[in-house]
Amino acid sequence: MNHKPLALKILDVVSIVLLVTAAYLAIVVAPTERVMGDVQRVFYFHIGTAWVALVGFVFTAGLSVIYLITKDLKWDRIQVAAIEVSVMFFLITIILGSIWARPAWNTWWTWDPRLTTAAVTELIYIAYFMLRQGIDDPNKRARFGAVYALIGGLSAPITFFAIRLFRTIHPVVIAGSNAAAEGNFSMTGDMLQAFFFALFAFTVIFIDLFWNRIRLGEVQEKVEEMKLKAAW
């Protein structure tokens, strides 16, 4: 049995505390937005999860380059962990966006450039796992995965800049504005506090889950090695 390091155990607890605190700041401390009402509060988690997921996708593109240079399977294991956690966070982003859109835009979903690029990004990374499952040879699987994630990494900046480059109804909250946007709002001091705390909290939670997932990958590799040995 491989035991959890103390630092990871502490990070697990810190992550839970940060998540609860972020929820408290978003639900209790931040004021109610006058036009949208309480549903605007999901915005703090929507941005927090989007931030870690998109950074995670770009990070995996970097890991692809490292793997393709070194050919060390360790980097493949780290990449799989980063993509899995990012996909999970981006799923939350899309769901929260859809929940916010219902009262704000009067629809759960619309094929707006931002929503479309976000859905495509999520599907690209879900397909990454399907691609890997079809390849048995670990080296070939890692090579194909690295090239795929490297190209797929382009979808993250495209998603981020979609609301700045195209005419869209999605609000631009950070660095910029969009005349066509529906559901824009400006943040007060308490809102900014909840916003930045959520960004910080989800960054820590991402690191914690990422570390846990890397450890799972290590055990998976060990079991695969033992199975091969037993087969011989």
Place this chain on the structure above:
Amino acid sequence: MLFQETTPDTSGYMIAGFALTFLILAVYVASIYVRNRNLQQDMDMLAEIEEPAVKIKARSTGRAEKKKVKPGTKKGKK
């Protein structure tokens, strides 16, 4: 929502949003835990299979070495 006078009650959407966020995070953490537990079980089982296999292998190689030693000669002596 543009020409409304009062703030609309959208608390139901907010509750659904936070509940789903916590649910997805909980399911993911549980999936890591379950996968890890299953792998540990596999590892223990494979270690159990490996142990007698190593013993049998050692025994069979020991017999083969004994067979190689010619009758009348003592092992280890010239």
